[in-house]
Amino acid sequence: MNLLIAGGAGFxxxxxxxxxxxxxxxxxIYDLLTYAGNPKNVASFTHLVKGDIRSASALDIVFAEGIDGVPFDAVVNFAAESHVDRSISLAMPFVETNVVxxxxxxxxxxxxxVPxxxxxxxDEVYGSIEETGRFTAQSPLRPSSAYSASKAAADLLLLSYYRTHGVDVRITRCTNNYGRFQHPEKFIPTVISNALAGTSIPIYGDGNQVRDWIFVDDHVAGILDVLERGRPGAIYHFGGPGIEGxxxxxxxxxxxxxxLRILAEKTGSQLSHYTALLQNVTDRPGHDRRYALDWSDAERELGWRPNIELEEGLRKTIDWWLAHPNWWNDV
Ligand SMILES: NC(=O)c1ccc[n+]([C@@H]2O[C@H](COP(=O)([O-])OP(=O)(O)OC[C@H]3O[C@@H](n4cnc5c(N)ncnc54)[C@H](O)[C@@H]3O)[C@@H](O)[C@H]2O)c1
Incomplete structure (x- = not known):
């Protein structure tokens, strides 16, 4: 397929x-290259256009040209303001990019x-879930932050085009991702980069918020499956493989x-040197306690399963971080 990847220079x-x-x-790749977009992530690609998904006229030029004159078969939209904390301080950029x-x-x-x-x-569109259970695609939307509310609004608007106009729109909802290219403002990169820099590592509130982590390669494989074999108007969930035990x-x-345990092992530093950097800070307002998704529909329909265990994925991520100090120092 010929693909337009919006937000393709982000994580x-x-x-x-x-x-x-x-x-x-x-x-x-069509990307505004905000603070979160990094051309180094996609330096090997020849077709990179700096542009805004809010600009109909800029999009018209790119769609008219396609890739070397060949029209696009599909658009995959990653472009977003993606950091919850920023949405708490300033919501409007989230409404503008994520919804409009x-x-x-x-x-x-x-x-x-384009078909x-x-x-x-x-998964944040569902808000927080109790200590047990998982959200299904039929669960009510109860977003807690301007970020998650803007993502929910976009989902509903795009699905309305499917119902009203029969447009082939497919939605993916995924749990927390980690892996290479993730911006250091996010949790896992913050822990790694602050530990390596010897600066304090902030932990919101009591630190007991529960997240289901998925290695980015597993998420990407699911999106490719949706693109190649998914159904118009469908919502697909992708989550992690679970934690051992x-x-x-x-x-x-x-x-x-x-x-920090893996980092200490790989750098030969004392674990206590790193754990001493952990610091509990005031919790994020409206912070969801737990996320968990039921991804059995994706397994049944697409044959998708997450393949990378958390320990393996964290080791790969840390290896990438240690091998690319210039990448995160520049960011
Ligand atoms: N990171 C996660 O854990 C996670 C989990 C589930 C879903 N998602 C969703 O996946 C998508 C990608 O997330 P990410 O973590 O890679 O985000 P990111 O912040 O790393 O990347 C977002 C990209 O969008 C670009 N962008 C921002 N505004 C734009 C605009 N107006 N026009 C064109 N490009 C613009 C940025 O330059 C950046 O390259 C988002 O829609 C996010 O909601 C992320």
Missing amino acids: IGANFAHDAAERGHRVL GAVTLLEAARRHR TMVQIST DAVGISNFELAHRL
């Missing part, structure tokens, strides 16, 4: 662009008769300790 989008190209798809931008992108795709759009959404998820506090 998940860049990983997706590399794997899509490896599977033989042709790729054009997503609809502007879909409208442009329709004008240029399919895959929208990358999040535990059903789903791990607390932020435990995860930080795991990361």
